[in-house]
């Protein structure tokens with residue numbers, strides 16, 4: 334390996350000052366200037382060899398060679414040191430885009446990862462086998478190679494992998510969709526460090542997971558060991574995230590606690606952002622474990638880390654308090670949103686009494702809605718009132734979509750609350766002229782959703798400048814033509830009332846298998862057409878309606894998941910003991926009733942079940958019955 338390759342720690346063919354400083358020692362800045370001929374802050378390979386040519390001309394060949402020798406010795410010494418191992422390890426990051434592509438491939442195409450697959454299983458079934466031949470870390474095998482990471486993500490291997498991925502998405506972009514195209518270029522470019530992809534598992538503990546590579550292993554305390562270098566890796570990061578799991582087990586793992594401790598004592602300290610979701614039980618009765626309850630795979634690690642924590646100022650008690658504060662704040666925010674969803678005005682009020690700072694917080698798991706926007710969207714009048722009385726900001730808009738609370742009030746899920754919500758918001762001086770990303774005022778949304786005659790619309794008519802123009806535009810826009818923007822709006826949980834009258838119903842969409850997607854609704858059973866299995870349902874008006882609705886639905890799905898290819902849609906409805914299935918051929922517009930005895934379906938059903946539900950879209954069955 335030549336000197337340049339050794340110096341270029343993250344192998345990006347650009348030597349920066351920090352990389353050179355690791356080897357040159359004193360005078361690194363001066364030497365850097367000498368080597369960076371075009372003064373762009375990066376030394377390329379050409380610049381490097383040109384500079385050595387110059388040294389050779391100035392000092393003679395032997396002096397140049399001895400300088401090079403000296404540098405090589407430093408490189409070797411460094412690479413053999415703990416700091417060198419940490420430097421190498423901390424260069425093995427990945428971008429959010431690479432991670433989402435990984436999910437796309439392993440989850441959607443190869444079906445190796447489902448909603449229940451744990452991170453440990455991903456390591457055992459994907460990371461280890463796919464890196465065995467090369468004996469390297471997984472980041473080295475990613476298309477495009479490893480990236481220099483900004484954020485270390487702490488997590489627990491027992492957590493489900495997709496929870497971890499969603500937590501990273503949330504950290505990067507304040508939303509948790511698993512599809513690359515839902516993110517901007519800048520969001521996809523954000524970089525992360527995860528032990529499972531950075532550590533060379535074949536030099537660590539792959540033999541515990543059935544790997545027979547026979548590579549030498551290095552345990553804690555060994556200079557070549559990677560897993561005890563995480564604190565050194567952490568010191569090279571510019572931020573820190575923590576992926577919670579449903580039961581908060583993450584906070585009982587000693588290596589996670591060690592990372593938290595290192596983040597706190599880095600200079601400057603790194604604030605840890607808690608991401609991910611916790612269970613309803615934890616939401617209702619959050620108990621953040623003490624560091625003394627921590628668990629480790631190896632007792633020695635546990636003792637070492639606890640001793641380090643205890644030796645800090647304030648010791649264990651102080652550490653526990655800090656972790657609790659961080660975790661409880663995040664949990665309290667989730668709980669506040671849960672109260673809004675359930676319309677619990679009094680409980681929400683009590684929560685905000687204790688934590689007034691949550692009042693205008695955005696939901697980082699959804700679309701950046703505030704509590705007020707969410708309450709307006711669901712039409713919980715007492716909650717809207719409670720929030721406004723506490724001074725919630727009516728002027729805020731969501732980051733991506735530009736929806737204000739008034740826009741959400743205009744497309745309120747609860748028709749009975751439409752006018753009341755809008756009246757409260759207008760009284761609180763919400764701006765009726767505010768435009769969302771579609772260039773629409775709340776009035777226009779209200780006309781589209783509830784019509785011009787609705788009481789709520791009338792309130793907006795009186796308050797909105799240029800009201801008649803907005804109404805005219807709304808009339809021109811009525812009638813559903815699946816447009817990308819409509820689908821985006823749908824993704825935003827804000828489709829028009831004509832298809833959203835039952836927001837409590839969750840439709841699960843499953844990924845396409847053999848050109849077919851499935852929409853599963855567990856509560857509602859539609860009309861019986863009285864046909865036998867696999868017979869085309871005659872052209873009853875109801876059957877036509879179902880086909881048309883399915884085509885509209887498919888248009889939305891195609892927009893949202895453009896990589897999916899499918900030509901038919903299975904609608905599955907299950908009442909207690911009586912599941913019903915319909916298959917809609919989307920191109921021919923044919924509807925067939927199918928039953929559980931359909932062999933092909935049974936096989937497919939198993940595949941679907943194994944791969945579990947890919948995503949849940951809150952929408953109404955009315956969407957299928959316009």
Ligand SMILES: [Zn+2]
Nearest residue numbers: 535539544546
């Ligand atoms: Zn191995």
